[in-house]
Amino acid sequence: MGHDHRPHRELAPGMAEQLDLPYAGVVSFGHRPFLTESEQLDSWKPDVAVVGAPFDVGTTNRPGARFGPRAIRATAYEPGTYHMDLGLEIFDWLEVVDFGDAYCPHGQTEVSHRNIRERVHAVADRGIVPVILGGDHSITWPAATAVADVHGYGNVGIVHFDAHADTADEIEGNLASHGTPMRRLIESGAVPGSHFVQVGLRGYWPPQDTFEWMLEQKMTWHTMQEIWERGFKAVMADAVAEALAKADKLYVSVDIDVLDPAHAPGTGTPEPGGITSADLLRMVRQLCHEHDVVGVDVVEVAPAYDHAELTINAAHRVVFEALAGMAARRRDAADGVGQPARSYRDRGVTSPE
Incomplete structure (x- = not known):
């Protein structure tokens, strides 16, 4: 992997042990190095x-997704790092760091979106895969644009898990709503x-004219009705094949409201009748296993509406499966x-700094 060895950093007694506790110590995703x-x-x-993209000014219903990135880092139950289905130790093969948050000042959409785009670009431009924690779904506009800036416009495909298509032209005059990012892209x-391949659409939005526009753009989508009629495995096989045929590179965008509210109540616009967390996790894993994924985002986690941290844990597992x-x-x-990637502890670093 060619990683540089880092000097050993002495910690006060008890500090090193805290890094292994899910309920104490430094707040970083998976207790990875925090840069x-x-x-x-x-x-x-x-x-x-x-x-992290702690921005929710684009929310149309219940706000609070700005608290999602911190909650996903700090509150999710520590799952361990060995994947029993794949038979591997994740961080032996993948070096992962936490690169902090884009600066998203209150009420400033253009500034926040620009900062998200710049921070994601700093990652992607170095050949590193960005995994973005939202924030409302409007953050996919700057984040996926940053990835396309690096890999080329038209060279990136998106698999989009969501209850809603997010292809509105504008919502109440807002072009940067969380209901418009896919149209902007x-x-x-x-x-x-x-x-585009969209999975999980259901409910009562968007209206017919928006779907007609989507057809004109040659978008592909799979509704929950189709999933109910054909079964998730059949639809999953089609969606993966379609994604592989779309572009050389793939960006995966997961709105947590694609899950049924029974699995993810802590979101701004819950829509009954969604998929299960078991299905979502396996599909995200398969996409990242079989395709050259160059970006992932998980959005719309609003902790204030959560119960027993169900939504936070589901979102956390989406990232881990990716x-x-x-x-x-x-x-x-x-x-x-x-050769497996060396963990930061193997390289003599005992603090994720």
Whole structure:
């Protein structure tokens, strides 16, 4: 992997042990090294960098997704790092860091979106896969644009899990609503409509004219009605195949409200009749295992409406399944001759700084 060895950092008694506790110590995703500056990415050379986008000004219903990134980092139950289905230790094959949050000042959509785009670009431009924790779904507009800036407009496809298509032209005059990001990406040319695969749509929005526009853009989508009629495995097989045919690179966007509210009540616009967490986790894993994923986001986690941390844990596991899929892809590509990534503890670093 070519990672640089880092000098040992002495910690006060008891501090090192805290790093292994899910309910104490430094707040970083998976207790991975916490970096703040772009130059640190050059030194660490990770494979994946987690970026928070604590922005929810684009919300139309219940606000609160700005608290999602911190909750996903701090509140989720620690799952361990060995994936029993794939038979691998995730961080042996994948070096992951937490790159902190984009600065999202209160009420300033343009500034916040610009900062999200710049921070994600700093990650993607170095050949590192950004995993973005939202925030409302409007953050996918700047985040996916940053990924397309690096890999080329028209070279990135999106698999979009959501109860809603998020393809409105505008909502109450707002072009940067959480109901409009996919249209903005298509109109800008960053991600053509033909490169979209949407899964889990249901309910009463958007209206017919928006679906007609989506057809004109050659978008592909799978509704919950189709999933109910054909079964999730059949639809999943089609969606994965469609994603593989769309583009060389793939960006996966997960609105947590794609899950039924029984699995994820802590979100701004819950819609009954959604998929289960078991199905979502396996599909995200499969996409990241079988395709060249260059970006992932998990959005619309609003902790204030959660119960027993169900939504937070589901979102946390979505990220871990994405990482597991990427790790398995790297392991399979090595074909027994590759070397696992060294963890930061193996490199003599005892504090995620």
